[in-house]
Amino acid sequence: MRIRLRDAVAAAAALFAPFAVALALVPVRADVSHTNVALVLVVVVVAVSALGNRYAGALAALSAAAWFDFFHTVPYETLHIEQRSDVETALLLLVVGLAVSQLAARARLLGGVAVADAGHLARLHETARFARFSTSPDDVAAHVRQELVELLGLRACRFERGSLLGHPARLEQDGSVTVPDWVWDLDRQGWPEGEIELRATSGGHYEGRFMMTPVPGAPVPPLEARLVAVTLAAQAAVPLDAPAPVGSGG
Incomplete structure (x- = not known):
């Protein structure tokens, strides 16, 4: 029962935590680069994955990519993206989010900070971009x-x-x-x-x-x-x- 409860909580967090964080960053979106917003959302994905399982992590990655698109790409508050750079950032957020969610779910002892170090996240992000x-x-x-x-x-x-x-x-x-x-x-x-x-x-x-x-x-x-x-x-x-x-x- 404890495992099912933990997974249920993680699933709820996967849906709502990326939304809450993306919404909280709206007032400063003119001053914060899209790459930094994406990195913050990846940290949320890692935290959800460490709490739950790989499925919760994957759901969090999808949620993070969707709310990044909705709140932080022009035109705002739609799921349409006009700029190619924003499309690339959204796709990289999804890819990196899925990758690190699997890592965190595989080893929960990472907690919420394992791959949350900015240097590690930047390294993964830049390598994904280079490979793409x-x-x-x-x-x-x-x-x-x-x-x-x-x-x-x-x-x-x-x-x-x-x-x-x-x-x-x-x-x-x-x-x-x-x-x-x-x-x-x-x-x-x-x-x-x-x-x-x-x-x-x-x-x-x-x-x-x-x-x-x-x-x-x-x-x-x-x-x-x-x-x-x-x-x-x-x-x-x-x-x-x-x-x-x-x-x-x-």
Whole structure:
């Protein structure tokens, strides 16, 4: 019963919290950029996801995108958008909101602040924009590789496409690290030696992997940073999974 009650509360919050926040920001919409409004609404999505489940998070993401459109794009108080930049921001709000809602629902210990750090949100937002408009999947992979180096404090990182070779340690979707035959205790043991694999998948399809080399003896980044890294890798996989343009060679 407790779980059903919590999920019911989360569903109600998913519907009303984005509305309340978007409405509260109306008096300052002339002074606050649309990107910052979108980031605030993503924080609301994360909070709802941490309270409830992934379905509540997805509903919150849809609600946030709709109320952002209604209150903060011209013409106001309609679901019509005139400016292309506003369309892009609304779509990115929805995509990033859905992504971080799944992360927060997967690990509720993030609470309402896990991915709410402005730096993490900005990193996800900018990478989603880069992936959406880049014409080269390799450029997207290179962009994500650099983001991973900065986010996780890595000594080096490279991207591999193609089949899997070897059995390196792996950064999993839940932010944990596994090595062959057991789960690695990051808090007690730190990063394992050698390269660590982070797979890039899209729609369940493996597209490649980032091979990350931590700085020896460096502290392990917090869970929220590792979960953001997982999302960045998934963003890199999307253009790699896209069908080749008609008329391309092959």
